[in-house]
Amino acid sequence: MTRLVLVLGDQLTPDSAALRAADKARDVVVMAEVADEAGYVPHHPKKIAFLFAAMRKFARQLRDDGWEVRYSRLDDDETGKSICAELMRRAGEVGADEVLVTEPGEWRLIEALRACPVKLRMLEDDRFLCSHAEFERWAEGRKTLRMEYFYREMRRKTGLLMEEDQPAGGQWNFDHDNRKPAPGGVDFSGPMRFTPDPVVDDVLDLVDRKFTRNFGELRPFWFATDRGQARQALAHWITGGLPKFGDYQDAMLRGAPFLWHAVLSAYLNAGLLAPLEICQAVEAAWKNGDVPINAAEGFIRQIIGWREFVRGVYFLEGPGYTAQNSLKHKRKLPPVYWGAETGMRCMAEAVGQTRDEAYAHHIQRLMVTGNFALLAGVDPAAVHEWYLAVYADAYEWVEAPNTIGMSQFADGGVVGSKPYVSSGNYINKMSDYCRSCSYSVTTKLGAGACPFNLLYWHFLDRHRARFEGNPRMANIYRTWDRMDGGKRRTILAEAEDFLDRLDAGEPV
Numbered sequence: 001m002t003r004l005v006l007v008l009g010d011q012l013t014p015d016s017a018a019l020r021a022a023d024k025a026r027d028v029v030v031m032a033e034v035a036d037e038a039g040y041v042p043h044h045p046k047k048i049a050f051l052f053a054a055m056r057k058f059a060r061q062l063r064d065d066g067w068e069v070r071y072s073r074l075d076d077d078e079t080g081k082s083i084c085a086e087l088m089r090r091a092g093e094v095g096a097d098e099v100l101v102t103e104p105g106e107w108r109l110i111e112a113l114r115a116c117p118v119k120l121r122m123l124e125d126d127r128f129l130c131s132h133a134e135f136e137r138w139a140e141g142r143k144t145l146r147m148e149y150f151y152r153e154m155r156r157k158t159g160l161l162m163e164e165d166q167p168a169g170g171q172w173n174f175d176h177d178n179r180k181p182a183p184g185g186v187d188f189s190g191p192m193r194f195t196p197d198p199v200v201d202d203v204l205d206l207v208d209r210k211f212t213r214n215f216g217e218l219r220p221f222w223f224a225t226d227r228g229q230a231r232q233a234l235a236h237w238i239t240g241g242l243p244k245f246g247d248y249q250d251a252m253l254r255g256a257p258f259l260w261h262a263v264l265s266a267y268l269n270a271g272l273l274a275p276l277e278i279c280q281a282v283e284a285a286w287k288n289g290d291v292p293i294n295a296a297e298g299f300i301r302q303i304i305g306w307r308e309f310v311r312g313v314y315f316l317e318g319p320g321y322t323a324q325n326s327l328k329h330k331r332k333l334p335p336v337y338w339g340a341e342t343g344m345r346c347m348a349e350a351v352g353q354t355r356d357e358a359y360a361h362h363i364q365r366l367m368v369t370g371n372f373a374l375l376a377g378v379d380p381a382a383v384h385e386w387y388l389a390v391y392a393d394a395y396e397w398v399e400a401p402n403t404i405g406m407s408q409f410a411d412g413g414v415v416g417s418k419p420y421v422s423s424g425n426y427i428n429k430m431s432d433y434c435r436s437c438s439y440s441v442t443t444k445l446g447a448g449a450c451p452f453n454l455l456y457w458h459f460l461d462r463h464r465a466r467f468e469g470n471p472r473m474a475n476i477y478r479t480w481d482r483m484d485g486g487k488r489r490t491i492l493a494e495a496e497d498f499l500d501r502l503d504a505g506e507p508v
């Protein structure tokens, strides 16, 4: 009997587990643009446009490859509200008795599909290098999960940057060569840009009409929307961006949203590119002598290390992970995250480019917007929803461990051993933002003091019981304790004033 093969918006891979298990001669592929998926958070318009355009092109490719595809468009009257509704409708239409699907990347949808009254066969998503079972085996019996050790296993497994059983260049990790502050300018033109074709234009019209209230600029729209374009974007970045990727991985510059970053995560997470093919291309560039080892190793670590590690954590921790709030933070997400005017140059830059491009690089996400939310004590669930909505690469399996875990320490230390907090110093060292800010980064208290400077001590002081025993934070508490008592009281009072203004919705 005919079966349905459900292909979700981030499963645009011709040899995904469900497509491999299906039979072209008798099974029918179902793809659907539905209101529930487009609306469970207020996705950035560029993210919706990217996915819908990529889905439409992928459906065309499947048809060209001989599949029968039933594709539902968001603005068709018959299209149901949810994926489940669409499965029921299509099952009735074709007389299917079973649905094959590759496991979705969010517990929300896994649970919705399990609750759907259809016979479902869910197959593990094997587009990742590490399976659920393998990660569980690795995690078993470890008191703490640390990415670095996991990463070495992945190097051994893939053979990437390995010489026999030793790491190429004699070290596993070349991070000490990276993290240089930003230079004066950027000698790379940034990600490859594609002129919208008729498929993309149609989708842009749809998103223009249906998602007018969502935060974010739809145009100019320049993303790759099929595998061929994504491959071109990869090649373009390897030649122009990768050579300096390592050196300036953590740098931030005004008006330079992309620096030497790959800007490939949206394509990779949607399935247009595969993790191993990207890493092999990067390794080949190093073997060719085109890029230094610190760039190649630094990048490969992000993909086979961090990306696989956070996915492992998400599935290991289960559906309750996103509700964690170990520091009991309760503050509402301040309006500055939705573009309210601010004198804080770093926040204005990070949020502004997020609005324009649905993109910010890792250090902007972690040390600017994430750092600020953590220092200010924002409810991690609200922070999580924001990150899930505003970035083109955001799906819960990757976003939640980065936000709830790495950035907000809401999981109590599963992903990171200490909270990623810093005063304005770090941002000043790694960027040119502070030079054009209405606050002064060198002012620790009093008129014009950088809010990060005030909130940093406020955070450490209010969470003293939780963190003072952490050996990696002992020095910071010693510095705080050595400060004059009056100065400490003033800093805390000024931080409170700042938080009151934030709560009152006043411009900051």
Ligand code: FAD
Pocket (backbone or CB within 6 Å): 260, 261, 262, 263, 264, 265, 266, 268, 269, 299, 302, 303, 306, 307, 308, 310, 360, 361, 362, 363, 365, 366, 370, 387, 388, 391, 393, 394, 395, 398, 399, 400, 402, 403, 406, 407
């Ligand atoms: P590059 O800087 O060029 O990095 C290379 C690649 O490595 C990326 O394309 C990405 O696939 C991978 N990578 C790097 N760091 C991570 C990481 N920590 N976790 C997973 N993959 C990583 N990444 C997402 O793909 N989706 C998200 O929703 C997401 N949310 C984040 C939320 C927060 C609070 C933080 C701190 C980080 C988040 N990241 C997320 C990780 C990282 O910021 C992005 O992967 C990266 O900025 C994507 O841009 P790029 O392709 O230019 O990456």
Ligand code: DLZ
Pocket (backbone or CB within 6 Å): 007, 008, 009, 010, 011, 032, 033, 034, 035, 037, 038, 039, 043, 047, 048, 051, 104, 105, 106, 109, 395, 396
């Ligand atoms: C993110 C997203 C959006 C905006 N819209 C759709 C959609 O209409 N149809 C669909 O199949 N998938 C969509 N997606 C991606 C899914 O939300 C994604 O598959 C799950 O979140 C699991 O990662």
Ligand code: SF4
Pocket (backbone or CB within 6 Å): 343, 344, 345, 346, 347, 423, 424, 425, 427, 428, 433, 434, 435, 437, 438, 439, 440, 441, 450, 451, 452
């Ligand atoms: Fe950000 Fe403070 Fe620097 Fe201003 S002074 S850009 S608020 S770190």
